[in-house]
Structures are given as C-alpha cells and as structure tokens.
Amino acid sequence: MxxxxxxxxxxxxxxxxxxxxxxxxxxxxxxxxxxxxxxxxxxxxxxxxxxxxxxxxxxxxxxxxxxxxxxxxxxxxxxxxxxxxxxxxxxxxxxxxxxxxxxxxxxxxxxxxxxxRPIQRTGEAYKHGSLTLDTVKHSVDHDGKPVSLTQKEFALLEYLLKNKNKLCSRKDIIRDVWDIHFEYDTGVIDVYINSLRKKLGLDVSGDFIKTVRGLGYIIED
Incomplete structure (x- = not known):
C-alpha cells in the first residue's frame, strides 16, 4: 500500500x-x-x-x-x-x-x-419512491436523474435503505458503515446526512431521511 x-x-x-x-x-x-x-x-x-x-x-x-x-x-x-x-x-x-x-x-x-477495507456489496437494488440505488452498477437515480455520491455517501444511503423502517442509531451507523469499533465522534454522520440531502435535492416536504433527535436516522415507507 x-x-x-x-x-x-x-x-x-x-x-x-x-x-x-x-x-x-x-x-x-x-x-x-x-x-x-x-x-x-x-x-x-x-x-x-x-x-x-x-x-x-x-x-x-x-x-x-x-x-x-x-x-x-x-x-x-x-x-x-x-x-x-x-x-x-x-x-x-x-x-x-x-x-x-x-x-x-x-x-x-x-x-x-x-x-x-473493501466495501462489501450485496448485489441488490433498493427503491424508495422515485429513488433507486443499484449496488451492482454502484449508481443512484432520483426523480429520473443520476446522482453522483462519494463511496461513503453511497454506503450510508445503502445502509439506510437496507434497514428501511428501522431506526439506525449513530452507534450502529459508525460501526456498520464506517466499520469503526472504538470511541468516535458520531457528529461526522450528520455532515454526511446533510450532504446526501443536498445532493438528492431534498427539501423539507420531500425529505424522506428522517432525523430521530438524539438517536439516529430512519427511512420509512
């Protein structure tokens, strides 16, 4: 290396x-x-x-x-x-x-x-409304338009979609997305969530990435 x-x-x-x-x-x-x-x-x-x-x-x-x-x-x-x-x-x-x-x-x-560490892919596609995330093509489309994400942004969105309707705590996200198993400032997650919202063009009415204050995030049907 x-x-x-x-x-x-x-x-x-x-x-x-x-x-x-x-x-x-x-x-x-x-x-x-x-x-x-x-x-x-x-x-x-x-x-x-x-x-x-x-x-x-x-x-x-x-x-x-x-x-x-x-x-x-x-x-x-x-x-x-x-x-x-x-x-x-x-x-x-x-x-x-x-x-x-x-x-x-x-x-x-x-x-x-x-x-x-290599990112493990599941070979699946996830959909939520007009959003599609394809892990094979490593692509994201929203409202019919491609969205360019960094590897970590992609992995975070994939994790939230994979766990749809389940609260994803900051501790879970740091462990499962960042693969970090030691004390770590989870505020970094908020930065990536905000970046995702911006790149997906989500406003208040169309924001499907819900913040559960003090706990984490969830995507719900």
Missing part, C-alpha cells in the same frame, strides 16, 4: 513515515501543499494523510483540488484544528476522516485500515 503524507513539521512527518513503514506501507512525503498536489498527480496512492495548516496551499484547498480529479482515494486530515466547524469544513472539502493532534499512532493506524 502506498501512502502520501503532506506535513510541514519534519518531526511529525518523520514519526509517521517511520511508523507506517514498519507496518509495511510505502510512504512518500511532501512538505507543503503545492508539492503535495504535484505528487498526488504524479502517482497513484492508496490513501493520503494531509495536515491542514500547510505552506503555499492549505490542506483544505489541497483536498478540494485532489477531489476534482480523484473522487475515491481516501483522505484523512491530521491536524491540530479541533472545533466542530473545522471538522465539518474538512469533511465537506472531500476528506473521508479527521484525526486531531495529538493522537495515538495506533488510532491513526486503525483509521487508515478502516479506509482501506
């Missing part, structure tokens, strides 16, 4: 490179956002770790640029910025996950492994 680390602090970059190489990853380093962008375009990476506060091009802008040409490569922000607003902004820019400094290397390693 090949990883690109974009980090301007030499000590942290060296620490990550050494630890990940001990886990048999091939690691490339970039010290600023512009170099990170060039390297992201010159090679195929299995995953990228990006710091937010980078010289020349911020991690946020770097993530947005990468997403213009690669919708699928997993990206994890590794940063000291720790507010909810920062987390939301990072995920909206296209990141798959967000880990705050300081962190334990074992937690980062597990998050990397989560992102690299």
């Amino acid at each position: 090949r990883i690109l680390i974009v980090e301007d602090e030499p000590g942290i970059a060296s620490f990550l490179k050494e630890g990940l190489e001990e886990e048999d990853f091939s690691v490339d380093l970039a010290g600023d956002g512009e170099d990170g962008l060039k390297m992201s375009r010159s090679a195929n990476y299995d995953i990228m770790l990006i710091d937010w506060m980078l010289p020349k091009l911020s991690g946020l802008d770097l993530c947005k640029e990468i997403r213009k040409r690669d919708k699928n490569v997993p990206i994890i922000f590794v940063t000291a910025r720790d507010t909810l607003e920062d987390t939301v902004a990072g995920l909206k820019s296209g990141a798959n996950d967000y880990i705050k400094k300081p962190f334990h290397f074992e937690e980062l390693l597990e998050r990397i492994r989560v992102q690299l």
Whole structure:
C-alpha cells in the first residue's frame, strides 16, 4: 500500500513515515501543499494523510483540488484544528476522516485500515419512491436523474435503505458503515446526512431521511 503524507513539521512527518513503514506501507512525503498536489498527480496512492495548516496551499484547498480529479482515494486530515466547524469544513472539502493532534499512532493506524477495507456489496437494488440505488452498477437515480455520491455517501444511503423502517442509531451507523469499533465522534454522520440531502435535492416536504433527535436516522415507507 502506498501512502502520501503532506506535513510541514519534519518531526511529525518523520514519526509517521517511520511508523507506517514498519507496518509495511510505502510512504512518500511532501512538505507543503503545492508539492503535495504535484505528487498526488504524479502517482497513484492508496490513501493520503494531509495536515491542514500547510505552506503555499492549505490542506483544505489541497483536498478540494485532489477531489476534482480523484473522487475515491481516501483522505484523512491530521491536524491540530479541533472545533466542530473545522471538522465539518474538512469533511465537506472531500476528506473521508479527521484525526486531531495529538493522537495515538495506533488510532491513526486503525483509521487508515478502516479506509482501506473493501466495501462489501450485496448485489441488490433498493427503491424508495422515485429513488433507486443499484449496488451492482454502484449508481443512484432520483426523480429520473443520476446522482453522483462519494463511496461513503453511497454506503450510508445503502445502509439506510437496507434497514428501511428501522431506526439506525449513530452507534450502529459508525460501526456498520464506517466499520469503526472504538470511541468516535458520531457528529461526522450528520455532515454526511446533510450532504446526501443536498445532493438528492431534498427539501423539507420531500425529505424522506428522517432525523430521530438524539438517536439516529430512519427511512420509512
């Protein structure tokens, strides 16, 4: 597995490179956002770790640029910025996950492994009103129009449709969709739900993804 680390602090970059190489990853380093962008375009990476506060091009802008040409490569922000607003902004820019400094290397390693696990498909199609999700074609249509979703958005929508008429708690979603089995900020789910609603063009009257306050989400007939 090949990883690109974009980090301007030499000590942290060296620490990550050494630890990940001990886990048999091939690691490339970039010290600023512009170099990170060039390297992201010159090679195929299995995953990228990006710091937010980078010289020349911020991690946020770097993530947005990468997403213009690669919708699928997993990206994890590794940063000291720790507010909810920062987390939301990072995920909206296209990141798959967000880990705050300081962190334990074992937690980062597990998050990397989560992102690299293959998504299991059931080979089924799910329908709800004018919405169709096909797991074989990996496609979503709503009101007769195709909807472009990220892998995680697709997996979340698939999970909700698969469990139609059943309350899906945040804990269940983090465990079954994100495949995370340790303490984790489930607020990330709300970000993805909002993104789904926006991409599906759901307004208040047509929103079939119901929020059960304090518990989770449900799609009902």
